[in-house]
Amino acid sequence: MDGRLLYEEVFDDPSEFFQHVKESERINAKEKLKTLLKIAREKYQISKPRKYFAVLMMDGDEMGKWISGDKMPEYESVLHPNTKKELANRGEWKDILENKRLMTPAIHGFISKALGDFSLKLVRYIVEIRYPGKLVYAGGDDVFALLPLDYALEVARELRAAFSGEIFTGEIGTNQACTKFDVQFGKQRTGYICLEDGNNKRLFTTMGHLATASTGIAIAHYKQSLDITLNETRKAEKAAKSQEGRNAFSLTFLKRSGETMSAGAKWTYDNKNIDTVSVLLEFKDKFLCDAISSKFPYILRSLAESLSLSENEKMYMAEIKRLLARQQGSQKLDQDDEMKLAEDLAKLVMHANNEKRTQAKDEDKDKPQGKLKTFADLLIFTRFLANGEGEED
Secondary structure (H helix, E strand, O other), X not given: OOHHHHOHHHHHOHHHHOOOOOHHHHHXXXXXXXXXXXXXXXHHOOOOOOOEEEEEEEEEOOHHHHHHOOXXXXXXXXXXXXXXXXXXXXXXXXXXXXXXXOOOHHHHHHHHHHHHHXXXXXXXXXXXXXOOOEEEEEEOOEEEEEEEHHHHHHHHHHXXXXXXXXXXXXXXXXXXXXXXXXXXXXXXXXXXXXXXXXXXXXXXXXXXXXXXXXXXXEEEEOOOOHHHHHHHHHHHHHHHHHOOOOOEEEEEEEOOOOOEEEEEEEOEEOOOOEEHHHHHHHHHHHHHOOOEOOOHHHHHHHHHHHHHOOOOHHHHHHHHHHHHHHOEOOOOOOHHHHHHHHHHHHHHHHHHHHHHXXXXXXXXXXXXXXXXXXXXXXXXXXXXXXXXXXXXX
């Protein structure tokens, strides 16, 4: 069934589907749809279908360098610590340990297997089993998927973590294996992900924690031209690589009014100690339960330019906390939540500023980087993903 038939307004346009249908039958069908949506909402807590959806495209970073061997680690980083210690005491081995590992047919085969496991097993598991998305294409390091707004950030984050194997699925070799699915950037470094495969538990290979990928996401109205939506998704993916410097994501919001908003960031900062999307998801949960007013990200955005001149984490934190206290939703935030959200966002902004400065040209290194505005924009996206306020417009 065409998904558009779940929107009431479609039945008001005879040219859409109903050229050869009697007006009385069209009106009757609309009433039946209203009844269906009412029962779904009241009896099963299933809300009306949202009018916007997300398109995701992901691509591995610098895959050519991985295949050619330019990204290979040094020998000393792949040896057992006892072996490394023993060889380090032998002078003739010192230079060898510091050399990059040679690219061999076996390593080529391992990379091929890792990309195969990712595209054939892990991607579909995340997009269609863990979440109600639809996988269109997965080949090697490339992914193209359609997603409901409610889970777009979660899916993007898990796909990125699965690519590098930074997901903890339970202690391997115990009854806890395959009982979890927790993203752990910088902590989970086994290189393997354990999942149920049929009736068995199986280890899937990944590219490892040094590999990265970039993702573009476009949010569009269901009546938006799919060609335009796909083009904007590709642009967002390229922006994640070029503007954010790879290992990043970029979001583009195509409003029905014709306005376009874009913003992006790195997946992690501070050597993977800060998980960007997990901070956004903290705010998403609060927007979802109406603990934070929808005005908050817009007010933060209006103050971003002046606040960015100081680039002081304590000042960021104090101002964010003040705004959160003033911009409460119907459920209210307690002081601990206010402090936690303010601390996490301030820390994220400061590390993003520092990251941007390291990438800047010499003449721009002393200038304020102004990433607070970027994260205010990302919070506007996050608020919309949570509750779709203004979605009817």
